[in-house]
Amino acid sequence: MTTNSPSEKRLEELREQAWKDGVAPGKGVDVAGGPIPRKPGYYGQPVVKPPVWTWEIPLYFFFGGMAGMSAVIASSAIIFHQVDLARAAMWVAAVAGAVLSPILLIMDLGRPHLFLNMLRVFKHRSAMSMGAWILSAFGACAVPGLIALELHARQIFPGALDQLLRVAAGLLIFGSAIFGTLLATYTGVLIGATAIPAWFLHRVLLPIHFGTAGLGSAAAVLELLGHRVAALNFIGFYAAGVETALLIWLSVDKHGAADRAIHEHGSGWLIRIGEVLNGPLALVLRFFSFVPFAAISFLIGSLVSRVGWIAVGKVSGSDPESVFAAERY
Amino acid sequence: MIGEGLQSTNQRKHSYVRDHVEVGFFTDPTVCIGCKACEVACKEWNQVPDDGFTWSGNSYDNTGHLGASTWRHVMFLEQDRQKGNQVTGSMGLLRPQSDMSAVASAEAEDPFRWVFLSDVCKHCEEAGCLEACPTGSIVRTEVGSVLVQNDVCNGCGYCVVSCPFGVIDRRPEPLHDAGGAFKCTFCYDRQKSGLVPACAKVCPTESIVFGRLDDLRARGAERVQQLKQNGYTDAQLYDPTETSVRGIHAFFLILGEPEAYGLPPKPQIPTIYLKSAWTSAFATAIASIIATLAAFAFFS
Numbered sequence: 001m002t003t004n005s006p007s008e009k010r011l012e013e014l015r016e017q018a019w020k021d022g023v024a025p026g027k028g029v030d031v032a033g034g035p036i037p038r039k040p041g042y043y044g045q046p047v048v049k050p051p052v053w054t055w056e057i058p059l060y061f062f063f064g065g066m067a068g069m070s071a072v073i074a075s076s077a078i079i080f081h082q083v084d085l086a087r088a089a090m091w092v093a094a095v096a097g098a099v100l101s102p103i104l105l106i107m108d109l110g111r112p113h114l115f116l117n118m119l120r121v122f123k124h125r126s127a128m129s130m131g132a133w134i135l136s137a138f139g140a141c142a143v144p145g146l147i148a149l150e151l152h153a154r155q156i157f158p159g160a161l162d163q164l165l166r167v168a169a170g171l172l173i174f175g176s177a178i179f180g181t182l183l184a185t186y187t188g189v190l191i192g193a194t195a196i197p198a199w200f201l202h203r204v205l206l207p208i209h210f211g212t213a214g215l216g217s218a219a220a221v222l223e224l225l226g227h228r229v230a231a232l233n234f235i236g237f238y239a240a241g242v243e244t245a246l247l248i249w250l251s252v253d254k255h256g257a258a259d260r261a262i263h264e265h266g267s268g269w270l271i272r273i274g275e276v277l278n279g280p281l282a283l284v285l286r287f288f289s290f291v292p293f294a295a296i297s298f299l300i301g302s303l304v305s306r307v308g309w310i311a312v313g314k315v316s317g318s319d320p321e322s323v324f325a326a327e328r329y
Numbered sequence: 330m331i332g333e334g335l336q337s338t339n340q341r342k343h344s345y346v347r348d349h350v351e352v353g354f355f356t357d358p359t360v361c362i363g364c365k366a367c368e369v370a371c372k373e374w375n376q377v378p379d380d381g382f383t384w385s386g387n388s389y390d391n392t393g394h395l396g397a398s399t400w401r402h403v404m405f406l407e408q409d410r411q412k413g414n415q416v417t418g419s420m421g422l423l424r425p426q427s428d429m430s431a432v433a434s435a436e437a438e439d440p441f442r443w444v445f446l447s448d449v450c451k452h453c454e455e456a457g458c459l460e461a462c463p464t465g466s467i468v469r470t471e472v473g474s475v476l477v478q479n480d481v482c483n484g485c486g487y488c489v490v491s492c493p494f495g496v497i498d499r500r501p502e503p504l505h506d507a508g509g510a511f512k513c514t515f516c517y518d519r520q521k522s523g524l525v526p527a528c529a530k531v532c533p534t535e536s537i538v539f540g541r542l543d544d545l546r547a548r549g550a551e552r553v554q555q556l557k558q559n560g561y562t563d564a565q566l567y568d569p570t571e572t573s574v575r576g577i578h579a580f581f582l583i584l585g586e587p588e589a590y591g592l593p594p595k596p597q598i599p600t601i602y603l604k605s606a607w608t609s610a611f612a613t614a615i616a617s618i619i620a621t622l623a624a625f626a627f628f629s
Contacts, residue, residue, distance in 0.1 A: 040588075041588055041589070041591045042394075042404060042406070042589065042590055042591030043385070043387040043390070045393060045394045045591050046394065046495055046591075047494075047495055047591050047592075047593055048490070048492065048493065048494070048495040048593075049396075049489045049490065049492065049495040049496075049497070049498050050490075051486065051489060051490045052486040052489050052498070052499045053486055069617060069621075072617060072618055072621050073621055076621045076622050076624070076625045077625065079622070079625065080625040080626070080629045082625070082629065108485075108486075109483050109484050109485055109508070110482075110483070110484020110485075110486065110499050110500075110507070110508030110509055110510070111482070111483045111484045111508040111509060112483075114464075114481075114482075114483035114484075115483060117464040117465075117466070117481055117482075117483045118463055118464060118483065118485070120464050120465050120481070121463070121464065121465035123460075123462075123463065123465070125460050125600050125603065126460060126461050126462065126463050126487070127461075127487075127603070127606075128461060128462075128463040128485060128487040129462075129463035131463075132463055177618070181613075181614035181615075181617055181618060182610070182614060184614075184617070185609075185610035185611075185613045185614050186610060188606065188609070188610060188613075189603065189606040189607055189609075189610050190487075191490075192602055192606040192609075193491075193599045193600060193602040193603045193606050194461075194490040194491055194599045194602075195457060195490060195491060195492060195493045195495075195596075195597075195599050196490050199490075200599065200602045203602045203605055203606040203609070204605055204606065204608075204609040205609075206606070206609075207606060207607075207609040207610035207613050208609055208612075208613045211610065211613035211614060211617055212613065212617065214617075215617045215620070215621070229628070229629075230624075230628035230629075231624040231625045231628045231629060232624070233628070234620075234623075234624040234627070234628050235620060235621060235624045238620045238624070313490065317490065317495075320588075320591060323593055324588055324593070324594070327593065327594055327595045
């Protein structure tokens, strides 16, 4: 019998340990396959596929949200005759929403040269399709809206043509505000309506978080661009307040193993850091009138939490136990 | 039935595509011998690139899981349970065969079973990938299967997170046709010519059976009954017709619980989450507009 040799004995010990504990840790030891696997599911293999998206997507969520809500601020500013603020807000909307966002989205595609296929069909049951159309409509309103507003503000054309530009700018900016609110919030639907447990369990929270973070970061960027007005400060308070409430919601509404990616691992830390920066910290800084610091804190927080939510998807999607646990909800 | 060999639907020429007949796969692990011929036939026919040469250490399964370049995957399950009326157990094998009582006691304390199951895209009745695809690249064929049109797919990756079974994936660089999403095509090209899918054609034990979906469902139910009579008490069909997926066209007979096979017990199509998510999105949109208008109205 070979079982008397030391290596065979060691193997027997490892088997015993694997039987008892499910794992046998140690350098160069991998008994994943034997004698009887104790990993969850099928050898711990993921049940659903984690997202393939890379850094472009959280950055797009950040800029898209900022651009969309910036257009809302622009149209409110127009209504209340704050033309300079409206111009700055439309610049933010056009640059972040009509230039940066499409570039980031196209970069993330596996086949970027086929990006126009996004507009081949209109599927209301696909959040990705709706998003492509919302982003296109937003760009189609924001860019001409900005051009019309600038031409009107600089009084380039005389009389009747200027009046026409004024009306066109008003309509286009109003249009970009409508599509802008959708642009800032649909991203929550996009990842909320998937098979990834930690995402779909928070499908109600996600659009609120993404939309409000977009509104807060639009106000923060405009403040950092020098528009220190009371209205933006109020929006900053509102956004940070809502984000603080969401932080509490997230820490109360736990689903155990199903959404542990939000509370554990590096992905959990990203969510926590992001939410603290754009929630309580931004609120406190703003309360003590450190407005630029509050704005910076909010911007960093909303970017980090976007990165965090994609990281959560990767962790949760790779975790077979989270899929099994989520079936109870 | 099983054992019919060349006479069964597995080998016959057919006209299902022309006649618009719903077809399916019925995969039966109790007759699978784990030869992986289905994996090889699939790769050869569809010219699927390699999926990495790694030793997993997980029984004899070095394929791992389904993916962009793995459209058939033979699972090797090792479980501490008996498979039907089998006489097994490593302790039992060491004893002389004549001492049957020793075998029986050894078996009781050290039962072991080895199950092979060839996994594949389920071709759901309500397919998450198909609903999610923003380019219209993923379509439903005449035979009820779900097909990715490679030349239309722009690789957005949304189908990857929308499949409740984790089947479809984006093929990474530097592989052939990288960037697009890939999965089992149900050998649509072969079916159009009246041929049987490559995996079913090559399966030496007819563990993979191809045929009319209604026939296969009846056949599967019958096989479960037969197995239960033969002592396979935990045999069941895996075909989630009760959930929002509303059944799968490539269904399986399994021994034990679906979790052990990495199959979700209650798969859901993600579109059922749309209503609550969009409601939340619209509410947020309206709240943001009101907050902004209020900000300018009261603080201007």
